[in-house]
Amino acid sequence: MDLNEALYTTRAMRRVKPDPIPEEAVKAMLDAAVRAPSGGNNQNWRFVTVTDPALKAALGDLYRDAWKILQNTVYKKAYERAEAVGDTQTMRIRSSSEWLAENFEVVPLWVFFFSRNDPTGASIFPGVWNMMLSARGLGIGTCLTTIAGFFKSDEVFEVLGVPTDKGWVNNAAISAGYPLGRWGTAKRRPANEVVFSERWGNRPDWTVDEPLWLEPENYGRS
Amino acid sequence: MDLNEALYTTRAMRRVKPDPIPEEAVKAMLDAAVRAPSGGNNQNWRFVTVTDPALKAALGDLYRDAWKILQNTVYKKAYERAEAVGDTQTMRIRSSSEWLAENFEVVPLWVFFFSRNDPTGASIFPGVWNMMLSARGLGIGTCLTTIAGFFKSDEVFEVLGVPTDKGWVNNAAISAGYPLGRWGTAKRRPANEVVFSERWGNRPDWTVDEPLWLEPENYGRS
Numbered sequence: 001m002d003l004n005e006a007l008y009t010t011r012a013m014r015r016v017k018p019d020p021i022p023e024e025a026v027k028a029m030l031d032a033a034v035r036a037p038s039g040g041n042n043q044n045w046r047f048v049t050v051t052d053p054a055l056k057a058a059l060g061d062l063y064r065d066a067w068k069i070l071q072n073t074v075y076k077k078a079y080e081r082a083e084a085v086g087d088t089q090t091m092r093i094r095s096s097s098e099w100l101a102e103n104f105e106v107v108p109l110w111v112f113f114f115s116r117n118d119p120t121g122a123s124i125f126p127g128v129w130n131m132m133l134s135a136r137g138l139g140i141g142t143c144l145t146t147i148a149g150f151f152k153s154d155e156v157f158e159v160l161g162v163p164t165d166k167g168w169v170n171n172a173a174i175s176a177g178y179p180l181g182r183w184g185t186a187k188r189r190p191a192n193e194v195v196f197s198e199r200w201g202n203r204p205d206w207t208v209d210e211p212l213w214l215e216p217e218n219y220g221r222s
Numbered sequence: 223m224d225l226n227e228a229l230y231t232t233r234a235m236r237r238v239k240p241d242p243i244p245e246e247a248v249k250a251m252l253d254a255a256v257r258a259p260s261g262g263n264n265q266n267w268r269f270v271t272v273t274d275p276a277l278k279a280a281l282g283d284l285y286r287d288a289w290k291i292l293q294n295t296v297y298k299k300a301y302e303r304a305e306a307v308g309d310t311q312t313m314r315i316r317s318s319s320e321w322l323a324e325n326f327e328v329v330p331l332w333v334f335f336f337s338r339n340d341p342t343g344a345s346i347f348p349g350v351w352n353m354m355l356s357a358r359g360l361g362i363g364t365c366l367t368t369i370a371g372f373f374k375s376d377e378v379f380e381v382l383g384v385p386t387d388k389g390w391v392n393n394a395a396i397s398a399g400y401p402l403g404r405w406g407t408a409k410r411r412p413a414n415e416v417v418f419s420e421r422w423g424n425r426p427d428w429t430v431d432e433p434l435w436l437e438p439e440n441y442g443r444s
Contacts, residue, residue: 001224001225002223002224002225003223003224003225003227003228003355003356003358003359004254004356004359005225006225007254007257007352007355007356008254008257010257010258010259011257011259012259023427023428027413027428027430027434028434030413030417030430031413031430031433031434031435032226032229032230032434032435033413034410034411034412034413034416035229035230035232035233035407035408035410035433036232036351037232037233037234037366037408039368040296040297040300040312040315041311041312041315041408043410043411043416045416046416046417046418046422047413047416047417047418048417048418048419048420048421048422049417049418049419049420049426050420051420052420055420055421074262075262078262089263090262090263093262093263119372120343120368120372120393120394121342121343121344121346121347121393122343122347122350122366122368122393122394124343125343125344125347125348125350125351126347126350126351126354126366128344128347128348129258129347129348129351129352130229130351132348133225133229133355134225134226134229136225137225137226144259144344144348146261146342146344149342150341150342160421160422161421161422161423162422163422171342171343171344172342172344185257186257186259186263188256188257188265189256189265190256191249191252191253191255191256191269194256194265194267194268194269195252195268195269195270195271196268196269196270196271197270197271198270198271198272198273198274198277199270199277199382199383200268200270200382200383200384200385201383204271205245206245206249208249208252208253211253211257212249212250212253212254213253213254
């Protein structure tokens with residue numbers, strides 16, 4: 001796959017089929033993950049792949065608890081406002097994230113990422129994202145989630161048997177499966193609206209009116 | 223460029239030429255950055271591009287101060303040990319990171335990434351890494367640095383005129399320029415040594431003895 005196609009069309013793909021992911025694909029995704037840089041090349045990371053139904057059921061309950069906390073706190077006002085003003089894009093995100101919570105066990109593969117000595121996330125997330133881009137190249141949809149590790153960390157450690165005295169942190173859990181939906185370029189705020197030239201507040205001379213990488217049949221979907 | 227070539231060969235490229243980066247390339251790199259997902263699709267990010275010599279000189283002084291702090295604290299023991307045991311890989315990283323500090327102003331483009339409401343880094347670093355992968359596709363070398371924002375945050379905000387009362391955090395500063403060295407696959411610990419199957423401590427059934435993506439003329443460099 002072309003690099004730009006992957007960069008432009010790797011978006012949250014939450015709704016997936018239950019079909020298992022072949023071992024060769026799992027290896028390729030994780031081999032891509034370890035290619036990413038980390039501070040001082042420390043590679044202070046571990047990745048736990050989860051496919052076992054009993055483990056998925058236990059983690060799914062934690063994920064759903066975390067999801068409910070998120071809905072009732074961080075996202076509460078945003079979703080109320082979206083519903084009030086008819087913001088369909090936000091409501092679609094809510095709906096697909098609800099699907100992922102309700103169907104946690106349907107997702108054939110979850111990969112839990114752990115790191116240590118990485119207070120900013122700069123060392124773990126390039127590897128996480130490499131895995132997700134590699135998956136895209138293999139036609140596998142992924143979604144980056146952080147809520148179980150954020151709201152239910154102790155319980156996640158217990159279920160997966162992670163030592164609690166070695167400094168490990170659960171940074172993310174990535175869902176992976178063959179998508180039910182179609183690939184496409186996600187709608188984003190144009191780059192020129194979030195870039196400043198030289199100093200904060202100075203708009204650049206250029207604009208980006210549509211994604212610079214275009215595949216005609218994909219463009220326009222969101 | 224092929225996706226896997228980018229995933230496997232985008233490594234820290236600190237030593238670069240002073241040649242400026244064309245505006246079209248800057249736009250392409252930043253347009254790729256905004257394609258990455260962020261929590262709730264919030265896109266709570268701003269990117270400041272810096273090419274101005276006076277700004278680079280001010281930021282370079284901060285970067286060198288931060289680099290010295292890092293050498294005398296976090297990395298002190300690791301470098302002493304590397305020197306004692308003749309660990310040339312670690313000493314090469316030290317040497318090239320020293321080059322970057324000393325030649326901060328030679329680097330034609332720095333991009334400072336800011337985000338807010340992103341305590342884990344999960345929302346900003348996929349975008350950072352997208353920019354670095356897009357740069358790789360354009361033959362531009364980058365390096366992800368966090369030290370100025372980590373050790374000299376207040377001063378970075380002052381130099382770039384970033385408001386201090388809006389919740390922004392400086393997550394990273396990315397150097398970008400045409401490389402002096404050659405591209406290649408970085409040496410990493412094999413994926414099977416950092417992956418656990420189902421539960422912490424269970425090694426997977428598979429091994430990865432060499433990078434799964436190979437370009438013969440690149441393989442083996444580190």
